[in-house]
C-alpha cells in the first residue's frame with residue numbers, strides 16, 4: 001500500500017482484534033516515531049500490551065474493544081506545537097495504515113488513568129492513537145457511531161475559497177482538497193479552508209473558526225494530507241506553520 005492508498009483507506013477504527021503486531025511492525029513504528037521526534041521536537045511515545053494483551057482502556061461508549069498498542073502524542077500547549085502534532089501525528093497514522101494497522105485520533109474518549117506517558121516540564125498529552133488490527137466485519141457499534149459523525153461531513157467545495165468554484169480550480173488543488181476531505185478532524189468539524197486569491201497564486205490554509213482549540217491539530221492534519229497529494233501531483237512544496245500559512 002502506498003501513502004495515497006493509505007489516505008483512501010484510513011478511517012477512525014473503534015474496534016480491534018486481540019492480534020498483537022509482530023516485532024518487525026513495532027520496530028518500524030518506533031523508527032518512525034524517532035524520526036518524527038528528531039525532525040519536529042515533539043515527544044511522541046509508543047506503548048504496548050499490559051498483562052491482558054491490551055495497552056489502554058478506551059471509553060466503552062465509543063469503542064468496541066481496546067487496542068494492543070497506542071501512541072501518546074505529547075507537545076507543549078501552544079497553537080503551532082499543536083498544529084505540528086497534527087501534521088506529524090497524521091504522518092504516523094498513515095505509516096501505521098501502510099503497515100496494515102488501523103488507528104483513531106482520540107483526544108477525549110479514553111480512561112486517562114490507564115494511559116502511560118512521560119511528560120517533561122510544560123508538556124501535555126494531547127491525543128492518543130490506538131494501534132491494532134481491525135476486525136474483518138465492522139461491529140454494529142462502530143458502524144452506528146461512524147454513520148452518525150461522518151454523516152455530518154461538509155461538502156468538498158466548502159473547503160476551498162478561490163477565484164473560481166472548486167470544480168474549476170487547478171486539478172492538483174482539487175485532488176488535494178479531496179484528500180483533505182477524507183482526513184480525520186476532531187468531531188468531524190473539518191474546520192480548514194484552503195484559500196487562493198488567483199488561480200496560479202499560492203494556497204493558504206485558514207481556520208474557519210477556533211472553538212475547542214483542537215482546530216490547530218486539525219490544521220496540521222489537513223496540511224499534511226494536502227502536501228502528500230500535491231507531491232504525488234508533482235507539485236512539491238511545504239507549508240508555513242500557522243493559521244493562514246501558505247504552501248510554497
Ligand SMILES: Cc1cc2nc3c(=O)[nH]c(=O)nc-3n(C[C@H](O)[C@H](O)[C@H](O)COP(=O)(O)O)c2cc1C
Pocket residue numbers: 010011012013062104105106107108109110127146149150182183184185186187188214217218221
Ligand atoms: C484531534 C482529533 C481528536 C479526536 N478525538 C476523538 C475522540 O476523543 N473519540 C473518538 O471516538 N474519535 C475522535 N476523533 C475522530 C473523529 O471523530 C473522526 O476523525 C471524524 O469523525 C472523521 O471520521 P473518520 O476519521 O472515520 O474519517 C478525533 C479526531 C481528531 C482529528
